[in-house]
Amino acid sequence: MTDQSLPGIVITGGSGRMGQMLIRTVLDSDAARLAGVVERQGHDWVGRDIGTCLGGAPLGVTVTDDPLEAFAKAQAVIDFTAPAATVEFAALAAQARATHVIGTTGLAPEDLEKIAAAARHATVVRAGNMSLGVNLLVQLTKRVAAALDEDFDIEVIEYHHNRKVDAPSGTALMLGEAAAEGRGVALDDVADRGRDGITGARKRGDIGFAAIRGGGIVGEHDVLFASEAERIVLRHVAEDRSVFARGALKAALWGQGKGPGEYDMLDVLGLKD
Ligand SMILES: NC(=O)c1ccc[n+]([C@@H]2O[C@H](COP(=O)([O-])OP(=O)(O)OC[C@H]3O[C@@H](n4cnc5c(N)ncnc54)[C@H](O)[C@@H]3O)[C@@H](O)[C@H]2O)c1
Numbered sequence: 001m002t003d004q005s006l007p008g009i010v011i012t013g014g015s016g017r018m019g020q021m022l023i024r025t026v027l028d029s030d031a032a033r034l035a036g037v038v039e040r041q042g043h044d045w046v047g048r049d050i051g052t053c054l055g056g057a058p059l060g061v062t063v064t065d066d067p068l069e070a071f072a073k074a075q076a077v078i079d080f081t082a083p084a085a086t087v088e089f090a091a092l093a094a095q096a097r098a099t100h101v102i103g104t105t106g107l108a109p110e111d112l113e114k115i116a117a118a119a120r121h122a123t124v125v126r127a128g129n130m131s132l133g134v135n136l137l138v139q140l141t142k143r144v145a146a147a148l149d150e151d152f153d154i155e156v157i158e159y160h161h162n163r164k165v166d167a168p169s170g171t172a173l174m175l176g177e178a179a180a181e182g183r184g185v186a187l188d189d190v191a192d193r194g195r196d197g198i199t200g201a202r203k204r205g206d207i208g209f210a211a212i213r214g215g216g217i218v219g220e221h222d223v224l225f226a227s228e229a230e231r232i233v234l235r236h237v238a239e240d241r242s243v244f245a246r247g248a249l250k251a252a253l254w255g256q257g258k259g260p261g262e263y264d265m266l267d268v269l270g271l272k273d
């Protein structure tokens, strides 16, 4: 019997790669309960019990395509879907006063503005990568970039599976932001996000990005600092998606009782400078 006093969590995009991992992580947790699962309209899981969708016994949670109805019964929403869905869910989670944990990447500046508006009324935790390791790497990248001058070229190289739809990855952008912050510059002024053809020589001070897509790679990131005479490579490898799901659940629980505002995983993990 589920303990109804535990914080109730809704997982959006429940059939997705992350959605399924998140559902299993919540079900395995003794600090939270699964309060709902949302999928897009027309998905064949809608109306079915999530336990049977996952190939097991019924769990008493029916997959719905009505997010507001689900959010109204929950304390937190964990959302790894797609930008359009996440913007819609931000407004609905704020309406339901549920903590909104956003793992979705590929958000455009106008999406971020709408999420910031929702965060005036509710707790939002958003990060392009929810793993402890990457968030530590963000802080390390900032420190190394601050210690080295522009004799060191900075490149962020990311590797992901062949179904990923956005580039650079959310993680790569977090690492690029950290490197730019360490150098005291704005990433938008120095980012070099796509090289093809006669590009000319690399511009001193630029932060370059490269995206590799292949097979089932879960997520790997290198931050390269290269001078004429030496190279430093900071590297993170996600072995499986549980690292993201565990971080997201931690964020959902951390958000309970927090005031409205937009937070990130550095807040959750206590890693802010
Ligand atoms: N922040 C992190 O730590 C982290 C980690 C992994 C993945 N991600 C990001 O999470 C997102 C999802 O990744 P994935 O590999 O699970 O993708 P996926 O395609 O496997 O899953 C996305 C799911 O969202 C569902 N969805 C889309 N629109 C919806 C809507 N309107 N309502 C309900 N459900 C909807 C889809 O049906 C699908 O099940 C991507 O943006 C990815 O980059 C972030």
Ligand SMILES: O=C(O)C1=N[C@H](C(=O)O)CCC1
Residues within 6 Å of the ligand: 105, 128, 129, 160, 164, 168, 169, 170, 171, 172, 218, 219
């Ligand atoms: O599988 C994905 O998609 C991932 N997305 C995040 C990103 O864009 O950085 C985190 C790693 C996996």
